[in-house]
Structures are given as structure tokens and as C-alpha cells.
Amino acid sequence: MTSIQLDLVDDDAIRFQHNLVQAVAEIDALGVAIDITALEVVDSFMARVLNDTASMVRLMGAEVVISGVQPHVAMTLVEMGRDLIGADCTFNLEQALARLNERISARGDAMAAQGAGNANYYLG
Amino acid sequence: MSESSFEAITGLLAARQETIVREWSEEVLRAWVPRYAGLVSEPVLRLQMSEFVAEIQKILTNHEGGELPAIPAESPLGAHIQELSASRAKLGFKTADTVRYVLGLKAVLIQHLMADAGDSAITASILAVNALLDQLGMLVTEAFIDTREKLIRQQSQSIQELSTPVVRLWDQVLLLPLIGVIDTQRARQFTESLLVAITRHEARVTVIDVTGVPVFDTSVARHIMKTIDAAKLLGSRIILTGISPEGALTMTKLNISFSGILCRTSLRAGIAEALQMIGQRIVSGVGT
Amino acid sequence: MPTITWDEIQAVQETADIMRARTAAKRHAAALGFGLADQTRLATAVSELTRNVLLYAKEGSCAIAHSTTDGFTGITIRVEDKGPGIGDLNSAMQDGYSTSGGMGIGLPGSRRLMDHFDITSSPEGTCITFGIKKRNG
Numbered sequence: 046m047t048s049i050q051l052d053l054v055d056d057d058a059i060r061f062q063h064n065l066v067q068a069v070a071e072i073d074a075l076g077v078a079i080d081i082t083a084l085e086v087v088d089s090f091m092a093r094v095l096n097d098t099a100s101m102v103r104l105m106g107a108e109v110v111i112s113g114v115q116p117h118v119a120m121t122l123v124e125m126g127r128d129l130i131g132a133d134c135t136f137n138l139e140q141a142l143a144r145l146n147e148r149i150s151a152r153g154d155a156m157a158a159q160g161a162g163n164a165n166y167y168l169g
Numbered sequence: 170m171s172e173s174s175f176e177a178i179t180g181l182l183a184a185r186q187e188t189i190v191r192e193w194s195e196e197v198l199r200a201w202v203p204r205y206a207g208l209v210s211e212p213v214l215r216l217q218m219s220e221f222v223a224e225i226q227k228i229l230t231n232h233e234g235g236e237l238p239a240i241p242a243e244s245p246l247g248a249h250i251q252e253l254s255a256s257r258a259k260l261g262f263k264t265a266d267t268v269r270y271v272l273g274l275k276a277v278l279i280q281h282l283m284a285d286a287g288d289s290a291i292t293a294s295i296l297a298v299n300a301l302l303d304q305l306g307m308l309v310t311e312a313f314i315d316t317r318e319k320l321i322r323q324q325s326q327s328i329q330e331l332s333t334p335v336v337r338l339w340d341q342v343l344l345l346p347l348i349g350v351i352d353t354q355r356a357r358q359f360t361e362s363l364l365v366a367i368t369r370h371e372a373r374v375t376v377i378d379v380t381g382v383p384v385f386d387t388s389v390a391r392h393i394m395k396t397i398d399a400a401k402l403l404g405s406r407i408i409l410t411g412i413s414p415e416g417a418l419t420m421t422k423l424n425i426s427f428s429g430i431l432c433r434t435s436l437r438a439g440i441a442e443a444l445q446m447i448g449q450r451i452v453s454g455v456g457t
Numbered sequence: 458m459p460t461i462t463w464d465e466i467q468a469v470q471e472t473a474d475i476m477r478a479r480t481a482a483k484r485h486a487a488a489l490g491f492g493l494a495d496q497t498r499l500a501t502a503v504s505e506l507t508r509n510v511l512l513y514a515k516e517g518s519c520a521i522a523h524s525t526t527d528g529f530t531g532i533t534i535r536v537e538d539k540g541p542g543i544g545d546l547n548s549a550m551q552d553g554y555s556t557s558g559g560m561g562i563g564l565p566g567s568r569r570l571m572d573h574f575d576i577t578s579s580p581e582g583t584c585i586t587f588g589i590k591k592r593n594g
Contacts, residue, residue, distance in 0.1 A: 056473070086479055086483075086504055088501050088508070089560050089562045089563050090504075090508055092560075112404065114404070115368075116365050116367070117361070117364070117494045118497060119399040119400070119402040119403055120357075120364060120399050121494075123395040123399045123402070124395065124570050125567075125569060125570060126565075126566050134403060140404065263527065357494070
């Protein structure tokens with residue numbers, strides 16, 4: 046399981062995406078929680094990076110939960126256009142991890158990866 | 170007073186109508202153009218002014234006896250003035266600038282009358298008194314209206330705040346009863362307060378009750394959809410209650426997908442559903 | 458009568474400038490007493506439009522002004538570039554139209570976020586003036 050805390054990023058966003066999917070591949074992650082509490086502005090570019098990342102992670106066979114969307118960011122996003130972010134969302138990282146656990150335990154391959162353990166990945 | 174007492178003015182209006190309208194429009198446009206460029210059309214203004222002067226002439230010519238008649242609001246002149254103020258107000262004109270329209274004519278007419286009378290020493294004084302008091306009068310009106318507008322703004326603001334309370338129903342359950350007309354500004358405001366409350370209380374479920382929304386049209390539906398989407402981004406679910414048959418029809422016409430939106434017939438049912446989501450239940454006290 | 462005072466102008470040449478521009482916009486909005494929701498939507502629009510500058514014109518500028526009209530306080534932003542311009546402005550203002558493979562939501566989305574939004578574009582460049590306002594008191 047990989048948890049990501051990312052700070053204000055822009056060009057770094059692409060690098061973050063790349064690093065994240067690499068990490069998912071390396072440790073055969075079952076679930077990814079992306080916490081964006083620190084993001085005060087999410088424009089369509091950032092939304093797309095997040096969405097693409099979520100899709101890539103899902104394609105690689107892992108679950109994704111996004112957490113910590115700020116209320117004003119949420120307002121702005123829905124004003125810009127519906128469904129800018131398609132992934133499952135929770136309030137905070139803790140709930141995101143709980144949600145991931147829930148989903149992973151419902152999967153058939155959960156036992157196979159039992160030994161993998163947790164890895165934390167920080168960008169910055 | 171005899172009827173002939175108005176001869177000077179009626180004569181003046183008959184003889185020099187065009188000059189008067191021209192001077193009047195110049196006077197008014199001098200004040201308006203810098204502030205409301207693009208909102209005033211000179212030909213239209215002149216046309217209005219010619220009609221205005223003609224009406225005044227009629228009143229001065231046709232009155233009975235020596236006294237001036239009151240100008241009722243329903244009379245052509247009264248209606249003209251009302252229509253004019255209303256349209257200027259909608260265009261965002263200041264009170265003083267709107268009043269200047271009428272006062273402008275007064276200044277022009279007095280100037281002409283004085284010139285005809287021929288005593289330049291008194292003319293200057295009367296003009297000065299006239300101009301000064303007109304200005305003061307405008308200031309009085311403006312201050313009065315400003316105060317009243319401020320009051321109205323305060324009241325509408327407090328109505329707005331009162332009408333969108335976010336109620337904490339239970340741990341992690343919020344209630345937003347929507348009452349009254351929903352416009353973009355209000356939608357933005359209640360969405361913001363709801364989202365902030367959701368984050369603060371980490372609410373997992375919010376019941377939005379629209380029983381008190383009189384008109385559930387496409388724009389209201391769109392606003393509520395945005396609120397629901399935004400709440401979803403935070404990680405909270407919305408239960409929508411109290412949609413009328415008309416409201417349901419609108420939503421269907423809008424082609425809004427209901428996947429992910431939970432609707433319940435009544436606020437009661439919505440609250441029961443919300444509590445069940447967080448593992449709570451209302452039970453009768455009897456027998457426990 | 459609206460009076461507009463330009464407070465700050467900065468170049469938009471590299472991606473870090475996007476962040477600089479939106480942070481500046483947010484700071485000005487906060488200083489003028491706008492709430493967090495308004496700050497966020499302004500910063501997001503600045504972010505979208507300055508990114509467009511880099512994407513389509515390589516470089517440009519972003520200027521921030523505050524304005525006061527009777528009873529209103531406003532903040533106005535002008536994002537300009539000397540790029541090739543937008544060929545089909547009408548289409549560009551529609552959701553989902555993009556010539557760069559993006560989501561096609563930057564222009565129409567930003568317009569939805571703002572209280573006023575003006576765009577002029579020619580082969581000599583593009584200029585977008587937009588902003589938010591609020592009632593005083």
C-alpha cells in the first residue's frame with residue numbers, strides 16, 4: 046500500500062505521476078491513497094494529472110482513493126466542469142486508508158500480497 | 170392670478186422648443202457621457218426630451234384657473250418620468266444623475282426666461298440660488314436613498330444567512346433545508362457553507378431538503394447537482410429529499426444521471442436513511 | 458465611475474510563473490477582503506489562462522488590478538500574449554474543444570468561474586481580461 050502526500054506542484058505533477066506508477070509497479074501495490082490536502086488550487090491541468098494517475102494505477106491493478114479535497118477546491122472544480130475528478134474521495138488520509146483496506150480485503154488477490162507491507166512515498 | 174401669467178413660458182416653449190431641447194440634452198449629456206458611455210443614445214434622448222417639453226407645454230396651456238394642476242403618476246408626463254427613472258435605475262445610474270435630467274430642463278428654462286426678462290443682475294443671483302439649492306436637494310435625496318439601500322442590503326443579507334442554515338443532525342450527519350428562491354449567488358453561498366461544514370464535522374452524509382423551494386427549474390437543478398458533485402469530491406454523500414413532481418420532471422428533462430444520488434420522498438425518510446448509513450437508528454422508547 | 462488601478466505585472470515564461478501569477482492573484486484578492494472561495498476561483502482561472510499562454514504562445518504577461526465602482530470592489534486580471542491567436546474563438550469557448558490534447562475546459566471553465574470575462578484574439582496575439590467583484594460592506 047502506498048500513500049502519497051504531495052505538496053504544491055506544477056511541473057512536478059508529471060514527475061509525481063511517473064514516480065508514483067513506477068512505485069506501484071515496484072512493490073506490486075494493491076492500493077494507492079493520494080492526499081491532496083496541501084493543494085489550494087486545482088486547475089484542469091492538475092485535475093487531469095490526478096485523473097490520469099488514478100486511471101493508470103487502476104490499469105495496473107490497484108485501487109485508488111483520493112483524500113483531502115479542500116471545500117473551495119471542490120466548489121471551483123464543479124464550477125469548471127462536472128466529473129473533472131472521477132476517483133473515489135474521502136476526507137482524510139486515515140479514512141482513505143480505511144476505504145482502501147475495505148476494498149482490498151474484498152479482492153481475490155489480497156492474500157497473495159499479504160507480505161508486501163506498507164511503503165510511504167513523499168514527493169518534495 | 171390670470172391665465173396670461175404663464176404666457177412667458179408657454180410662448181418660450183412654443184417659439185424655441187428646438188433650442189431648449191438642444192441645450193437641455195447638452196447639459197444632461199455633459200454629465201452622463203463620462204459615466205455612462207454606451208448607455209445613452211443622443212437621438213433617443215432628444216426624442217424623449219421633445220415629448221417631455223411638449224407635455225409640459227400642454228399642462229401649462231390647458232390648466233383651469235391660475236393654479237398649476239398636480240401631476241398625477243398616471244398622467245402621460247407622470248408615466249414618462251416613472252418609466253425613465255425605472256430604466257435608468259436598471260442601467261445602474263446614480264440617483265443624482267437621474268434627477269439631473271429634470272433639473273437640467275429647469276436650469277435651461279430659467280436661463281431663457283431670465284434672459285427674456287432682461288435684468289442681468291437679478292438673473293445671475295436667481296440662477297446661483299437655483300443651482301445651489303438644486304445641488305443640495307440632490308445631496309439630500311442621495312443620502313436618503315443610500316441609507317435606505319444600505320438597509321435593504323443588510324436585510325436581504327440577513328435573510329440570505331437565515332435561509333440557508335446548515336444543521337448538524339447527528340455525528341457526521343448534516344441537514345441543509347433549502348427555502349425560497351435559489352439564484353447563482355445564493356447557490357454559491359449555501360454550497361460554500363455546506364462544504365465548509367462537511368469538512369469541519371467530517372460529515373459522511375448530508376440531507377438536502379428542497380420542500381421549501383417554490384420553483385425547481387433547470388437552473389436550480391443544476392446548482393444542486395453542483396453541490397452534490399462538490400460534496401462527493403470531499404468524500405461525503407448527499408440524500409435529496411422533498412422533490413416535487415414538477416421538480417422530478419425538470420431533472421428528467423435535464424438528462425441528469427441519478428447514479429450516485431440518493432433521493433427519498435420526505436425529509437423523514439431521508440433522515441432515517443442518513444442515520445442508517447452511519448449505523449444509527451431511531452427506535453421507539455417503548456419497551457426498552 | 459469605475460477606477461482601475463494596476464498593481465502588479467509579471468512575465469509568464471516558464472511553468473513556475475503560473476504558480477507565481479496565481480499566488481499573486483490570490484494574495485491581492487485576500488488583501489481586498491475576498492473570501493477563500495473567491496480567492497480560489499480567481500487563482501484557478503489565473504492558473505488555467507497563464508498555462509494557456511505557455512502552451513500556445515510560449516510567453517506573455519499577467520497583470521493584476523483592483524477596481525472600485527459604486528458599492529463594489531473588484532479585482533481584474535489581464536493575461537496577454539503575442540502568440541498566434543485562437544483560430545476559432547467560438548469553438549474554443551465550448552466545453553471539450555482543445556487543439557493541444559487537453560480537456561478543453563480551461564477557457565469555458567474559467568469563464569464560468571469569473572464574474573466578468575472578455576477575450577480578444579487575433580493572429581497578433583490574445584488578450585483576456587477577467588475578474589471577480591463583490592459588494593462592499
